[in-house]
Amino acid sequence: MKYNFDRTPDHRRNGSFRWDLPDVPDDVIGMGTADLDFECAPCIREALLPIAEENCYNYRQRPDRYFNAIINWYARNYGLEVKREWLSTVPSTIGAVRMALGIYAKPGDAIIVQTPAFNPLSWAISGADCRQIANPMKPVNGHFEIDFDDFEAKIREYHPSCYLLVNPHNPTGRVFTRKELEKLVDICYSNGVKVISDEVHGMITYGDHEFIPLLAVSEKAKEIGVQIVSLSKGYNVMSLPHAIITIANPDMQKEWMRQIQAFSFGYATNSFAIEAITTILEGKADEWMKELNAYLARNVEEAMTFFKEKNLPLIPYRPEGSFLLWIDCRNAGIGTRNLDKFFLEKAHIHLDDGLDNFGPDGEGYVRINFAVTEKNLREALSRIEKAFSCK
Numbered sequence: 312m313k314y315n316f317d318r319t320p321d322h323r324r325n326g327s328f329r330w331d332l333p334d335v336p337d338d339v340i341g342m343g344t345a346d347l348d349f350e351c352a353p354c355i356r357e358a359l360l361p362i363a364e365e366n367c368y369n370y371r372q373r374p375d376r377y378f379n380a381i382i383n384w385y386a387r388n389y390g391l392e393v394k395r396e397w398l399s400t401v402p403s404t405i406g407a408v409r410m411a412l413g414i415y416a417k418p419g420d421a422i423i424v425q426t427p428a429f430n431p432l433s434w435a436i437s438g439a440d441c442r443q444i445a446n447p448m449k450p451v452n453g454h455f456e457i458d459f460d461d462f463e464a465k466i467r468e469y470h471p472s473c474y475l476l477v478n479p480h481n482p483t484g485r486v487f488t489r490k491e492l493e494k495l496v497d498i499c500y501s502n503g504v505k506v507i508s509d510e511v512h513g514m515i516t517y518g519d520h521e522f523i524p525l526l527a528v529s530e531k532a533k534e535i536g537v538q539i540v541s542l543s544k545g546y547n548v549m550s551l552p553h554a555i556i557t558i559a560n561p562d563m564q565k566e567w568m569r570q571i572q573a574f575s576f577g578y579a580t581n582s583f584a585i586e587a588i589t590t591i592l593e594g595k596a597d598e599w600m601k602e603l604n605a606y607l608a609r610n611v612e613e614a615m616t617f618f619k620e621k622n623l624p625l626i627p628y629r630p631e632g633s634f635l636l637w638i639d640c641r642n643a644g645i646g647t648r649n650l651d652k653f654f655l656e657k658a659h660i661h662l663d664d665g666l667d668n669f670g671p672d673g674e675g676y677v678r679i680n681f682a683v684t685e686k687n688l689r690e691a692l693s694r695i696e697k698a699f700s701c702k
């Protein structure tokens with residue numbers, strides 16, 4: 312490996328949401344918030360240093376280089392032809408979802424979403440004064456599937472204006488297949504439902520699982536879709552806030568741009584984010600990303616083998632994408648609520664409780680972020696084993 316993913320900055324001192332926690336012992340392993348422990352690709356540092364050296368943060372245009380990089384990135388990685396007039400930029404994925412709901416839904420509208428659902432997405436729905444309609448994911452043969460009968464029935468009953476797709480799905484780790492995506496789009500298209508697609512986890516996939524951006528699904532998807540991607544999860548650039556929005560339908564694009572103007576996102580540009588994102592999209596971090604995927608794939612194997620061999624009363628769902636492991640603890644004899652407290656007290660691991668972070672369909676589950684060094688992962692797993700052996 313050219314890059315060293317065993318090395319990690321001191322996140323207990325850099326304000327990390329995951330590691331720099333108040334009132335917990337110093338040995339607690341941070342496995343909550345979805346970011347990476349690793350140093351970023353070196354090309355990002357190289358792109359940012361000249362900006363800091365210049366020390367001038369004037370209003371800046373997004374250069375042609377930036378738009379060309381996005382267009383080429385979609386073509387190179389996904390065979391998707393994107394036109395420049397389809398593109399815009401906002402500071403965050405969740406902000407983009409909230410904006411889309413403000414534009415394509417009215418207060419009081421139903422919004423359908425696969426559950427368990429990541430809290431900030433539910434907050435975007437309630438923040439737009441809309442109602443979340445749950446389409447619960449079904450566990451089938453060791454993975455979660457979309458319940459299409461329920462999806463169609465809820466659409467007929469509640470007439471949602473928008474469907475909020477999260478692909479790869481957080482927290483279940485599913486990467487939806489082309490067949491599933493086509494079916495979802497077809498149902499939405501024939502029922503007049505727009506699709507808002509959060510694709511923030513799309514850069515990390517395992518084995519044969521292939522991430523497909525919404526607008527690459529079909530012509531129908533281009534007519535009803537809002538495609539939202541951020542490089543933050545894959546490249547660990549969360550504090551360079553940035554999301555790329557692709558809307559092909561000219562009427563939807565016109566409405567969107569009106570709000571971009573209203574929020575001043577047309578000129579409110581972070582020069583660090585634009586430079587870092589351009590560098591990544593141009594391919595300078597491609598090799599780093601390949602190695603990251605390989606490192607995380609080894610962590611998945613390590614964790615899945617551990618749970619299989621130790622025969623603990625915990626059922627992990629093998630992720631197809633993302634760096635999150637969704638674990639069913641309902642038969643573990645530790646209750647179904649505040650499970651984070653159990654793991655913190657008994658194993659000194661900080662992770663995300665299913666109910667608190669993903670709503671009622673997350674009750675009895677926990678989510679572990681395994682984008683940690685192999686050493687920390689092994690230590691965390693051995694602490695889990697001990698916690699259950701002396702329970």
Ligand SMILES: Cc1ncc(COP(=O)(O)O)c(C=O)c1O
Nearest residue numbers: 345403404405406481509511541
């Ligand atoms: C599905 C999903 N969407 C969005 C986000 C956050 O993205 P952003 O920081 O760009 O708003 C997360 C972060 O965990 C996420 O899991």
